[in-house]
Amino acid sequence: xxxxxxxxxxxxxxxxxxxxxxxxxxxxxxxxxVSLENAGVTSFVVRPNPVNGWQxxxxxxxxxxxxxxxxxxxxxxxxxLADFMHEYGIGHIHMHHFAGYIEKAIDYFRLASLIAxxxxxxxxxxxxxxxxxxxxxxxxxxYCGEPDMVQCQSCISRNGSDFGKxxxxxxxxxxxxxxxEARRIFVPSFDTASRIxxxxxxxxxTVRPHQAAAHLEENAARPAVNVNIACRPSQSTLRVxxxxxxxxxxxxxxxxxxxxxxxxNKIPIEFVVVGETDREHDLHKLSNVVMIGxxxxxxxxxxISKIGPDVLWFPAVWPETFSYTLSAAFKSGxxxxxxxxxxxxxxxxxxxxxxxxxxxxxxxxxKICEILLECKxxxxxxxxxxxxxxxxxxxxxxxxxx
Numbered sequence: 001x002x003x004x005x006x007x008x009x010x011x012x013x014x015x016x017x018x019x020x021x022x023x024x025x026x027x028x029x030x031x032x033x034v035s036l037e038n039a040g041v042t043s044f045v046v047r048p049n050p051v052n053g054w055q056x057x058x059x060x061x062x063x064x065x066x067x068x069x070x071x072x073x074x075x076x077x078x079x080x081l082a083d084f085m086h087e088y089g090i091g092h093i094h095m096h097h098f099a100g101y102i103e104k105a106i107d108y109f110r111l112a113s114l115i116a117x118x119x120x121x122x123x124x125x126x127x128x129x130x131x132x133x134x135x136x137x138x139x140x141x142x143y144c145g146e147p148d149m150v151q152c153q154s155c156i157s158r159n160g161s162d163f164g165k166x167x168x169x170x171x172x173x174x175x176x177x178x179x180x181e182a183r184r185i186f187v188p189s190f191d192t193a194s195r196i197x198x199x200x201x202x203x204x205x206t207v208r209p210h211q212a213a214a215h216l217e218e219n220a221a222r223p224a225v226n227v228n229i230a231c232r233p234s235q236s237t238l239r240v241x242x243x244x245x246x247x248x249x250x251x252x253x254x255x256x257x258x259x260x261x262x263x264x265n266k267i268p269i270e271f272v273v274v275g276e277t278d279r280e281h282d283l284h285k286l287s288n289v290v291m292i293g294x295x296x297x298x299x300x301x302x303x304i305s306k307i308g309p310d311v312l313w314f315p316a317v318w319p320e321t322f323s324y325t326l327s328a329a330f331k332s333g334x335x336x337x338x339x340x341x342x343x344x345x346x347x348x349x350x351x352x353x354x355x356x357x358x359x360x361x362x363x364x365x366x367k368i369c370e371i372l373l374e375c376k377x378x379x380x381x382x383x384x385x386x387x388x389x390x391x392x393x394x395x396x397x398x399x400x401x402x
Contacts, residue, residue, distance in 0.1 A: 012091040013042045016061060017109055019099040020047050023245075024324050025125045027297070028188075028210050029096055033061045035211075035395040044069070044088065048100035056101070058084065074102055078112035085116045092400075093120035095178075099128065103166060106174050110181060119183040121400070123208075124192065126321055129175040130199045132161040132168065135249035135318045142317045142362055143341065146195070172199070179203045184401070188322035189343035195319065208399060212327040212389030227306045229272065229290055237268045238376055241309035241334075243300065243325040246277040251315025254362065256282045258315075258372075261365035263288045269372060272307055274300075300325070304332045311375045314338040317362050323347070329354075330387035335375055351387065 014036060018029055033043050043061030049071065058070040069088075072080055085093075093113050098106055113120045128134045131152070138144040139159050144152075153168045179185055179200055186208045187193045193205045232239050246252040255271065256279050262269045263286050273283060274292045283289045295303055304312070312329040319342025320326075326344055329336040330351060338344040340356040348354035355375055361367040392398040 013044065013089050014061075014092045014094055015044045015046065015085060015090045016094050016096060017046045017098075018096040019101075020050055021097075021099055024210070024322060025097050027324055028123070028125070030063075031211055032094070032395070032399075034063070035392065035399075037062065039395050041396070044090065048105075050100070053100070053102050056081075056105075074105055074108050078108050079115050081108070081112040082116035085112070085118065090116070090118065093118055095120055095122045097125055097128070099134070099162065103163065103171070103174070106178050110178050114181070120181075121184040121186060122178065122182045123186040123188075124196055124205070124321070125188075127195065127319075129179075129196065130168075130172050132156055132163050132166050132171055133159065134162070137249045137318055141248055141253050143319065143359070176200055176203070189346055191319060191343050191346045192321040209390040210322050210324070211391060212324070212331070227292060227303055229292070229307055232270055233288075234268065237270050238311065238373055239270050239272060239307070239309045240311045240313045240337075240372055241272040241274055241304070241307055242313050242315060243304075243328065244275045246273070246275065246279070246315070248278070249316065249318040251317050252277045252279040254315040254317060254365075254368070255279070257363075258365040258368050259283065259286050259289050262369050267369050267373070269369060272309060274303055274307070297324075300328050301332055304328065304334060309334055311372060312336050313372065314344055316342070316344065318342065320344045327387075327389050330389075335378070337372065337375060 016029055016033070018025060029045070036043055044058055045061045046056050046058050049055035049057050054074050056072050056074070057068055058072065059066050059068055070084055072084065093109070095109060126134050127136050133156070136144050136146060138155050144155065149168055156165050156168060180203065185203065185205045187196060187205050188208065188210050190207055193207050196205055197203065242255060244250065246255060255273070255277070259271045261267070270288050270290065272290045272292060274295060276294050277283065280291065283291060292303065292307070312332070312334045314323065314326060314336060317339065322343050326336060326338070326347060330353070336348060336354040338348060338354065338356060339359050339362060341359050345356055348356060355371065355378060357368060357371050361371070396402045
């Protein structure tokens with residue numbers, strides 16, 4: 001086979017483009033890398049240089065191989081990246097996230113793929129393509145409701161974003177150019193597909209739910225890390241646990257307000273925070289809150305078992321696109337509770353297991369506490385069904401459709 005034929009074959013080697021921020025995007029990318037490696041496909045990963053936004057760093061995608069292979073500069077021609085892809089036999093490009101890059105990076109990657117003669121896919125993990133604030137959270141601290149572009153620009157002008165105060169129409173137009181030339185645009189839920197399609201006319205998206213991380217099955221019986229948690233204050237106390245890193249969009253403010261309301265009004269709810277939050281200072285002041293702290297994903301199911309919560313509460317106030325921690329909740333058999341919003345609502349309805357809180361109560365801690373307490377006697381709590389998340393036996397055909 002000629003070098004040119006190897007170069008153009010999509011299953012020879014894949015170049016991923018992503019950020020440095022971890023989270024579900026990183027979990028999904030690692031899962032793809034392992035699945036592709038098992039299928040005999042090598043991978044490379046491009047990330048922004050954390051100390052120089054005008055540069056990108058290319059490494060091997062293989063686990064435990066993080067040595068820098070190449071550093072490229074966005075001030076140089078996109079042909080530099082095209083030449084790299086030619087040299088290393090890249091056959092396909094898969095773009096995941098552009099946080100941390102300069103704005104023009106999106107056009108750079110699109111043009112580099114055209115110069116190289118390669119097709120590319122895009123996976124959308126959040127709402128950055130049309131919201132520079134990424135999470136659809138405005139200065140109220142809650143979901144903005146996705147108003148028209150004039151109001152979006154007003155929000156950016158008032159509140160800024162991680163990318164300064166970009167012009168929203170220009171921001172979206174750059175993504176539209178990227179989407180129009182993509183081979184596939186993947187999203188992990190139908191809710192996300194609907195939101196993206198409503199903002200980008202004529203753009204077709206493909207729903208590909210993320211695979212639940214393999215460790216949810218492989219390490220289910222693994223002993224938990226050292227989790228010191230006392231017996232609940234009384235038999236009537238409802239133990240409610242939250243999972244994962246909680247920032248404003250994940251409901252850290254809602255957690256504080258509900259825990260404070262329960263404490264002030266002697267409502268028998270104990271909140272156990274599994275993971276980190278930006279409101280730890282406030283939560284540490286409350287006697288009805290237990291902080292477990294940071295954990296490894298591989299330990300999550302055993303930690304849930306050790307804690308023994310009655311409810312796993314997902315206080316996110318934005319429309320999640322997937323949620324790996326919800327997969328863990330389903331797998332654990334503990335009743336999940338979430339606002340009736342986004343992919344969490346979609347997935348709870350599909351499995352018909354869990355409780356949905358109307359979004360009108362997002363800022364009503366009294367009503368939220370009332371609904372949480374109802375879970376103690378909710379018949380649905382005993383109706384857990386066997387949970388099976390998405391699986392792609394052949395990653396190349398079942399996921400990528402090569």
